[in-house]
Amino acid sequence: MASFFVELWEGIFTPGPTPTILKATNITFAALQLVLGALLLATYSVHFxxxxxxxxxxxxxxxxxxxxxxxxxxxxxxEEKKKKKLGVPASDTEVEGRVARRRSARIKKSAGAGAAAKADVEPVETKGELKQRSLAESVSSVSTEDEWERVSENERDKDK
Known part of the structure; x- marks a missing residue:
């Protein structure tokens, strides 16, 4: 009995329906049907x-x-077994990984480590300026509406 609960707990974290979870689900539904049947016999209510x-x-x-x-x-x-027999990769990521490894190997061979480091770096665009709040305004004194008004004013200024 203890092993059932251990398997049930582990089955929760396993993707897909495990036999233990299906067994527990079926037991739970059967118990619910028994309770509903007993309540029907006790009350004769159509609700049950x-x-x-x-x-x-x-x-x-x-x-x-x-x-x-x-x-x-x-x-x-x-399908995966058929693909393995034919020598086709199981997913697109494997192909991309191979291509990326080949590309980085070519870069390192052709231009050395300095060129490979430069090829991997992308320039970063600055999107705006950071503005510092004045110390006269405390954070609690500023309402959310005031903040949104300031944001919309800043957006209007950027558009001009």
């Missing part, structure tokens, strides 16, 4: 029939989604 139907629909949809997700994962694994 509606809740039971909703619960059953949700229970079915969760299991359907898990089945479809499992089928999609198996299909993806089969």
């Amino acid at each position: 029939v509606v809740l039971s139907v909703l619960c059953g629909g949700l229970w079915w949809s969760v299991n359907w989604f898990a089945k479809e997700l499992r089928a999609a994962q198996q299909q993806q694994e089969e």
